Amino acid sequence: MSRRGLLALVAPSVVLMVVWWLWEHRPESAVMWLLGIALGAILQRSRYCVAAAYRDAVLFFDTGMARSVLLAIAAASLTFGLVNIMRVPAGQMPLAAQPLTVGTVIGPVLFGIGMIPAGGCAASTLLRLGEGHLRFLWTLLGLVLGSLLGAYHYGWWTELLGAAAPVYLPAAVGWPAAVLLQTGLLLAFYWLIRRWERKGASA
Amino acid sequence: MSRLVLDLVGEICPVPLMRTSEAVARLPPGSELLVETDYPRALTNITQWCFRHGHPYEILDFRRGVYRVIIQKNSPPSA
Numbered sequence: 001m002s003r004r005g006l007l008a009l010v011a012p013s014v015v016l017m018v019v020w021w022l023w024e025h026r027p028e029s030a031v032m033w034l035l036g037i038a039l040g041a042i043l044q045r046s047r048y049c050v051a052a053a054y055r056d057a058v059l060f061f062d063t064g065m066a067r068s069v070l071l072a073i074a075a076a077s078l079t080f081g082l083v084n085i086m087r088v089p090a091g092q093m094p095l096a097a098q099p100l101t102v103g104t105v106i107g108p109v110l111f112g113i114g115m116i117p118a119g120g121c122a123a124s125t126l127l128r129l130g131e132g133h134l135r136f137l138w139t140l141l142g143l144v145l146g147s148l149l150g151a152y153h154y155g156w157w158t159e160l161l162g163a164a165a166p167v168y169l170p171a172a173v174g175w176p177a178a179v180l181l182q183t184g185l186l187l188a189f190y191w192l193i194r195r196w197e198r199k200g201a202s203a
Numbered sequence: 204m205s206r207l208v209l210d211l212v213g214e215i216c217p218v219p220l221m222r223t224s225e226a227v228a229r230l231p232p233g234s235e236l237l238v239e240t241d242y243p244r245a246l247t248n249i250t251q252w253c254f255r256h257g258h259p260y261e262i263l264d265f266r267r268g269v270y271r272v273i274i275q276k277n278s279p280p281s282a
Contacts, residue, residue, distance in 0.1 A: 047247045055217050060224075062251060119215040124244075131243065132268065135215075201255065 043127050050121040054112065061200025063193045070193075074186040081179030084170065097166040103157060118142065211240040212269055219245035220252055223274070227258060230276045237263075238272045246270045 015037060022030035042048070046068075053066040098104075115121050118139045120128060125143060129136045169178040209226050211219045219240050226236055240246055246262070253260040253274055263271040 044243075047244045049216070049244050052216060052244060052248070056248065059217055060220060060248070060252060062248070062255070064251060133215075133242075 040127060040130065043123060044131065048127075049124045051115045051119065051124065055116060057193060057196070061197050063197040066193055067190055070186050070190045074183050074190075077179055077182045077186070081170075081175055085175045085179075097168040099164040099166040101161040101164065103161045114142070114146070206235045206237055208237045209239070211238060211242075211245065213241065214245070215242055216244050216248060220248040223249050224252065227274060227276055232276050232278045234276055236274045236276070238274060239269055240272075241269045243270075246272065249274075 015033075018033060019030050022033055048068075049065060050069060053069045056062040056064070057066045111121075118125070120136070120139065122143060125136050125139045129140060169181065172178075173181070207226065207230065209223060211222060214222070219238075219242060223236070223238055230236060238249060240249070249272060250260055250262070257277045259275045259277070261273045263273055265271075
């Protein structure tokens, strides 16, 4: 049997064995495991890359990836909103709303400075490692060390930048308006970068 | 017909597309460039760039983790 054939047999067997073991001990972890594998497969096959969304738009006037990231956020906003409107009683969905501070600007800029030379965000670092690009072991090491350092003095930053009360859009204007507003803004941004691409193509 | 080979194995984005576009810009129209890359995202970037700039391309094969793409420079002057 060829190496690929053997792998095609062994890999699903290992996945199913882990599902079976997890299902016995922690069923929610079995679901997480399967969702994680599905996500990884989709990210790999679609060559998904958040770093490319920014880099390709600026360097090559190619906004394909940037637009697909915007569509992904819009789709997530819509489904998250629909789940909340139709299925989940108010206040039962766990919230991750964070206040808007100077850190909201500094953090992403620092992450972006790291992401571009490293060649990928957290997800694409993992998927490239899985593809066999061993040099991403160094990126992963930096990611883990950086996250550890960040988590270690997170409290210090929160105190320094001031923890204002988060503004949670659905609580402020209601779910339908919040979903419409967010999706509308994302689509407007989609249209803007599409124009930027056309301008680049004609230049 | 001349054919230039561009070995990009080991290069990560955005280097593969930058070097490919530079190489295509230097080529005389009608000649071919053979690009080798082991970076799947670069393959997407390069083939989409060729499509948008009207350079015909063909993915020859994928062996031992390396993709080989043939790019033919189009006749009208392009980027």
